[in-house]
Structure formats: structure tokens, C-alpha cells
Amino acid sequence: MDRYEKWVLRVAFLVIGVFVFLIVYTKATGTSDLPQCVPYDTSYMRPRFTKLDDSTYQVFYVARMWNFEPAEVTVPVGSTVDLYLTSADVVHGFDIDSRNINMMAEYGGVGKQTVRFTEPGDYLITCHEYCGVGHQNMQSRIHVVFPQPNKP
Ligand code: CUA
Helix, strand or coil, X not given: CCHHHHHHHHXXXXXXXXXXXXXXXXXXXXXXXXXXXXXXXXXXXXXXXXXXXXCEEEEXXXXXXXXXXXXXXXXXXXXXXXXXXXXXXXXXXXXXXXXXXXXXXCECCEEEEEEECCCCEEEEEECCCCCXXXXXXXXXXXXXXCCCCCCC
């Protein structure tokens, strides 16, 4: 084997090793929540928003040309939200602005990722996979608000 070939192989294995280490490290330290695959069934084709308790919610998103359903949800600050995502047609992307959330929506598959919202705001969700002429308008929002005090 050529001397330069050995160097190229060493560098390639080093780069692969660094990538694998970073994936394991971010997963182990909780700095990044990697998307999970959930076994698919047709109930995931029904978009819905579920409250489990005062700070835990589930959103079941269905992506289709060219929108996400539900289009808007509102949760209180400090909430933990489980996001489930599937597609009714082609491959779509799912990215929450300024949060470390990035998933792909595929027909016949379900992705899951969990996010905690510690800051109030309107979080824009966009499709980041080109999916046709309406791609650039494919959006949804999560409104994170301070909870309203209960009136006596
Ligand atoms: Cu959906 Cu681009």
C-alpha cells in the first residue's frame, strides 16, 4: 500500500471516530435529543394535541403538501412537549426555529423528539425538505406563553 494511501486511511478513520464519539457524547450528556423512530400505525395519521399534565404535552403532527397539522398549538413556559411526526404524502422536513429540533416526515414512518420550552415566544416550524411548489409556505407555530392565573 502506498504511503499516502495509509495516511488518507488514517485520517478517514480518525474523522469517522470523531463523528461517532460526538454522537455518543451528545446522547450521553443530554445536550442533544436525537430523534427516535416509533412503530407506525394509522392512528398517527390523525393530527392532535394532548395534555398529559400541566407541564407535559404531546403533539401528533401530520405533514402534507403544504402544511402541518395542527397548524398552531399553545403551551405554557416550562412545558415538555413530545413531538410525533409523520407524513401523508411525500418526504417533508420539520425544523423548529432556534431549537435543536430537526426531523424528517416520511409516509409510513413516525419520528419522535422531545423538546422543553423554557422561554416564551412564537416558535416557527418550517419544512426544510423541498416537497413541491408550496414548499416555502409550509409552516406551523408553537406559542409558548406564561400561564394565565386562575380567576377566583
Ligand atoms: Cu414540505 Cu417542503
